[in-house]
Amino acid sequence: MALLQIAEPGMSAEPHKHRLAAGIDLGTTNSLVATVRNGIAVCLADEEGRTMLPSVVRYHADGRIECGCAAMQAQARDPKNTIVSVKRFMGRGLKDVAHVESSPYDFIDAPGMVRLRTVQGVKSPVEVSAEILRALRRRAEASLGGELTGVVITVPAYFDDAQRQATKDAATLAGLNVLRLLNEPTAAAVAYGLDNASEGVYAVYDLGGGTFDLSILKLSRGIFEVLATNGDAALGGDDFDHRLFCWILDQACIEPPSSEDARLLQMKARETKELLTSCAEAPIHVRLGSGEEISLSISREQFEDITAHLVRKTLAPMRKALRDAGLDAEAVKGVVMVGGATRMPQIQRSVAEFFGQEPLTNLDPDKVVALGAAIQANVLAGNRKDEDDWLLLDVIPLSLGLETMGGLTEKLVPRNSTLPIARAQEFTTFKDGQTAMAFHVVQGERELVSDCRSLARFELRGIPPMVAGAARIRVTFQVDADGLLSVSAREMSSGVEASVLVKPSYGLTDDEIAGMLRAGVDHANDDMRARALREQQVEGQRLIEATEHALGEDGDLLDGEERAAIAAAINELRAACGASDHHRIRRLIDELARATADFAARRMDRSVRAALAGHKVDEIPL
Amino acid sequence: MSIDLQQDYFALFGLPRRFDIDEGALEAAFHALQGEVHPDRHAHLPDADRRRAMQWATRVNEAFRTLRKPLARALYLLEVRGVDSGLETNTAMSAAFLMEQMEWREAVEEARAGGEVGELEHLHQRLRQHGRSVLAELQAQFAADDLQAAADTARRMMFIEKLQNDIDEALEALES
Incomplete structure (x- = not known):
């Protein structure tokens, strides 16, 4: 019987060992983390079995930071220090933020991106998002029993460069290695397409808490090719809540409410909206801070009336995306619905009417994005298997x-x-x-x-x-x-x-990011140098593995002298990885990379030729 | 020894260097190449490999974008064949062509000013049809290896494409 091998503590894994990777859906309202376990993508739950983490962060006066359900419950009591829907502020200046007047926060207009004043000082939306990511990271590492090699984080397809950069910076603050930022509708298409072995043109209609995306993809022989994407980075379920919130204020003749009452009514509005998905009529009972009681009722028709313009706002992006893709609505084989807001019956109706077919709802619109991200993270981390022979080709949403x-x-x-x-x-x-x-x-x-x-x-x-x-x-x-x-x-x-x-x-x-990172590290009493060393060791080990693997496959591309030079560089790096000088490891990593640059180019050359040789012009299937 | 990044786009996809192209073969070769060079295939490798993958994938995307659309392909083919398509220098177009262009533009402008979405969509369709007949001319000229005539036709197609963009923009402006 073969003995099981165990690596030396602190040293990196064997070549083909499974690397821990996760997909993160950093949503406006809720966030999720998922991973691939035994070949199947699953969302990870907290101790109470909940997979969805409300994207809410509360800053306490005593320095504690709370995230998720506990924070959400405090939002009406402590609205200024409890940040909800922070995704709306990522990479955005004050003038770009909708409904500022009814938001309870102390906004500070900083160049480029708005900041929030809390009891723990001024916070950037990047820092707030990093708290959510940290919570998900803790959940994933506890569940998987080790440090994550890397993550894929999803962003709305219609996010611009500033919003993407802000998201990536939040991940850096949370100590995550980002393998890829993945567009949410594309992630959904991967989860759906791989699950159903789909071929043809699909549309993904993604209406989340704060963002709307519409992507047109072509699925053929393992290639997920995004043909066009369009959307509105400031339109989502929150806007339906807000409309209902305004309606309540109007009906109940409430003067500008206090911060606490505003939060209470916003929460009530969301509840009512969700209720109207399954009921034709919903009661609204609220007791305000003053003791005054509000008692109203709204029918589904009324709700659809007051939000009809929001539904209409999703039509123009659909038309534009189709035009950019050079397709008519009839060319679309299926419409995948993503995001909790697509549960609203008026949304389903309007999509069905536009595409002339019932949308596909056989998957959980809340989870599908995280699952797709997990599938891609698994492959990008280096756990690719033969059956993972698929590829994503995505596009830039804005010129x-x-x-x-x-x-x-x-x-x-x-x-x-x-x-x-x-x-x-x-x-x-x-x-x-x-x-x-x-x-x-x-x-x-x-x-x-x-x-x-x-x-x-x-x-x-x-x-x-x-x-x-x-x-x-x-x-x-x-x-x-x-x-x-x-x-x-x-x-x-x-x-x-x-x-x-x-x-x-x-x-x-x-510099600011570096400062926040230091603060975050101090806060967690982490040892920065140990972390840097560990990172360099992993990176060095990874480079050695990759190089040895390459030598095994394509060593014939090198002459004896070249081979000896690379072998020497590997040996030096391996020795350094066993010691504790991370600067030396970094230097030797760069040296080995330099020593193999030419070799890597030749290998790429060979693989490209092989790819073409496999597809001679007259042999390519049409 | 390493592959020549300046290799011509047709050779990159293993296709014969001519205007008439097998679109299925082009797409299959594009997918096969991206399957090798795309950054996602190299995400777990060191920085240097990832950078190279990005350069390669960028090149392959550019090549595909150029060969996929007839006008871009025509201009590129003229360039590699050493024919100056005169996009910037030769603005002399026939009077009849210019007159026709004026008429198109006026029709688009009128429909735009009047907010007539239906009329704009109609113009869009008509122009597409017109574009197809010009494309047939271009194909014939390349087939006959009459590159000077092909360069003239390609210039006309530029005008048509610009007009098509204007119609699309007018439609977008009316929709939003």
Whole structure:
């Protein structure tokens, strides 16, 4: 009988060992974490068996931070320190936030992103979101019995760059390694498509608590290709609650309510909305802080009347997405419904009418996104199996461009381009002897820069003085698979090169994030250096495994000398991983990566050729 | 020794370098290539591998985008064949073509100003049909290897595409 092998403590896993990975649906109203166990995606529950974690964070005066159900129960008592639906504020300035007047928070308008004043000081929405992520991380690590290798976090497809970056920063704060930001409708399509072995064109209608997405995907032979996506990053179930809340205020003739009463009535509004999904009529009884009692009743028809404009708002994105995909509604084989708000009967009716077919509701609209994320996380973490031979091709939801003369937008990357994508364009100087140029990066579909979202501003200096129009400045936009942008600019004509890389800013600088990270680490009494060492050890071990695996497969691509050089670099790194100097490990990781750069390029070359050889033109199935 | 990132797009997908293209073969080759190079296939590997995968996947996407649409494919084919399609320099179009364009534009403008969604959709359909007949011309010219004529036709298609975008934008503006 073979003996079971156990690795030395602190050392990384064997090559093909299962890596712990999770998918996280960071929702406006509720959040979930899921993982793949024995080949099946499951949502993880807390000690009480609940899978949904209310996306509510409460800051206590004594420094405690509460998250989930406990926090939610306190929202009417302590509205200023209990943050709900924080996703609405991610990457958003105060002027972009809807219903500010009826929100109980102390908002602070900071450049790029709004902040909230709490009893524990000023909090950024990124920090609040990080608390939710921390709670999910604790749940996952307790349930899986180890540290997570990486996670996939879902975002609304229609999130812009600033909102995506904010989400990724929240994950960094929570100590999570983000394998990928995945669009929510795409995650749902993966869970649904793999489950049903679907082929053809599908639409995903995703109406969550605060966001609306509509994606059109083509599923064929294991490829999930997003053809187009559209939506409204500020439309969701919350808006239906708000409409009902306003109706109650109106009917009961309530003057502007206190923060506590406002929260109470908002909660009542949500309850009533949910009740109306199954009942034709719902009673509304509330006792206000003053002791005054409200007693009302609303029918489903009345509710549908006062929210009809919200349902209509989802129609234009559906039409636009179809037009961008070059398809008619009849071409759609099935419509997958995602998000708790799609339970409302008027939504189901309007979708059925638009597509001329009943939507698919045979999966849980609350869980499907997290399950899809878990499936992708499992594969991205390196647990790919033969049957996982599927691939996602997603798109960028909103065009990216630069400001040109007169405040106009010059689009470089058109919306619905398949990711990753790079685009370059040349610009020139306006004046004789001009040595600097200012760039303004924007995202959106409108002609005027002022109507688009400003992502970043940067300057290129050191352009050699020339006559106007002689300099050639090449600006390159690169959008990665997460939909995140980096921009570089370079002066070409003189041979003098200057280039600058920009991370789109939305108000949080890298220093601020580092500060929050330190604070978070102090708070948890974590040992930062131990963590850094552990991370480098894992990274080093992973690189050694990957390299040895590559040598085993394609070692014939190297001559003896090259092979010896790589072997030496591996040995040095392996020795360093057993010691405790994380700087040395980092340096040796970089060295091994350098030593294998050429080898990796040759391997890629070979695999590309193999892919093509397997598909000779006349053999490809049509 | 490493693969040439400047390799022409047709060769990248293992397709013959000509205008008439087997769309099914193009898509299958695109999927096969992305299956190898996409960053998701390399997510668990070190930074350097992930960066290279991103460059590759970017290149493959660009190539697919270029070859999939007839106009982009025509312009690209002219470029690799060394023919200046004269997009920026040659703006001389026949008087008849320009007159026709003026008429189209006026019709779109009128429908837009009057908020006539139905009329815009009708124009969209008519223009699509017109585009198909111009595409047939382009195909014939490439088949006859008359590249100068193909360059002229490609320029006309640019006008048509621009007009189609204007109609779409007008529709979007009316819908929102």
